[in-house]
Amino acid sequence: MLHSYNLIYEKAYKIEEAPLLFASLHIHTEVPPMPSTPLIELHELTKNYGTKTAVDRVSLSVSGGEVFGFLGPNGAGKTTTIKMMVGLLQPTSGTARVAGYDVQQQPLLAKAASGYVPDTPNLYAKLSARELMRFVGDLYSMSPDQTGRRMDELLRLFSLEEASDDPLDSYSHGMQQKTSLAAALMHDPKVLVLDEPTVGLDPKSARLIKDLLQQLADRGSAVFLSTHILEIAERMCDRIGIINRGRLIAVGTMEELRAMGTGETSLEDIFLSLTGGAEAAAIAEVLK
Numbered sequence: 001m002l003h004s005y006n007l008i009y010e011k012a013y014k015i016e017e018a019p020l021l022f023a024s025l026h027i028h029t030e031v032p033p034m035p036s037t038p039l040i041e042l043h044e045l046t047k048n049y050g051t052k053t054a055v056d057r058v059s060l061s062v063s064g065g066e067v068f069g070f071l072g073p074n075g076a077g078k079t080t081t082i083k084m085m086v087g088l089l090q091p092t093s094g095t096a097r098v099a100g101y102d103v104q105q106q107p108l109l110a111k112a113a114s115g116y117v118p119d120t121p122n123l124y125a126k127l128s129a130r131e132l133m134r135f136v137g138d139l140y141s142m143s144p145d146q147t148g149r150r151m152d153e154l155l156r157l158f159s160l161e162e163a164s165d166d167p168l169d170s171y172s173h174g175m176q177q178k179t180s181l182a183a184a185l186m187h188d189p190k191v192l193v194l195d196e197p198t199v200g201l202d203p204k205s206a207r208l209i210k211d212l213l214q215q216l217a218d219r220g221s222a223v224f225l226s227t228h229i230l231e232i233a234e235r236m237c238d239r240i241g242i243i244n245r246g247r248l249i250a251v252g253t254m255e256e257l258r259a260m261g262t263g264e265t266s267l268e269d270i271f272l273s274l275t276g277g278a279e280a281a282a283i284a285e286v287l288k
Contacts, residue, residue: 039222069237115184125169
């Protein structure tokens with residue numbers, strides 16, 4: 001969240017008033033759709049660690065209004081790709097652009113247009129949720145009135161009001177995850193990047209987040225999420241990218257991914273076929 005509070009988020013931006021999120025946050029359902037333009041563009045993105053290539057020339061784009069799922073086995077390069085996309089890692093070569101801004105050449109503008117939720121919440125343990133969200137509002141140069149209104153509505157949306165003045169280290173993992181997402185949404189980003197957003201959440205909270213991400217996309221934002229829960233990706237993502245051993249091996253809608261396979265219909269079967277997991281799945285079936 002907040003790129004590990006990287007303080008290059010200086011007060012360089014004035015966040016404009018924007019329609020607030022979700023139905024309970026007074027969203028106007030008649031908001032017109034934004035043009036389908038790329039808000040995330042990765043071109044030949046590569047990351048080497050010595051002689052090991054963690055991410056190998058990954059190129060993809062995600063348009064406004066799209067929920068994009070990023071899948072891959074453990075160690076495939078998902079989190080490394082995401083960290084380069086949000087400016088936490090410098091690529092060995094290639095470029096990442098967010099909302100039209102080069103993440104390496106224009107980091108402040110790129111980060112002002114995006115929100116990031118990591119797989120493990122990285123929060124200031126002794127702050128309360130309210131203190132954290134005021135800090136976030138200050139980072140983005142939001143007015144005190146806008147910060148207060150936004151904070152109250154997000155705390156209510158994520159059912160964090162009662163604990164909002166308690167220190168964050170007293171929160172459960174699920175509460176910390178929701179706080180991390182609430183803080184990432186404070187400035188109404190054009191691009192939202194999430195790494196395993198539903199890990200540790202109860203079914204009600206996971207459903208809330210899935211609905212919220214869909215509404216963000218409906219309003220024209222680009223949502224980029226990685227997940228190991230293939231059912232989530234299959235149900236909510238407009239397109240899916242699959243990375244394996246650092247290389248992007250497939251990108252497309254479910255219909256397009258089915259056409260790449262050998263007759264598989266479920267995302268799980270397609271994923272196992274493309275990543276070489278079919279043999280392991282067959283062994284597991286025999287051992288049942």
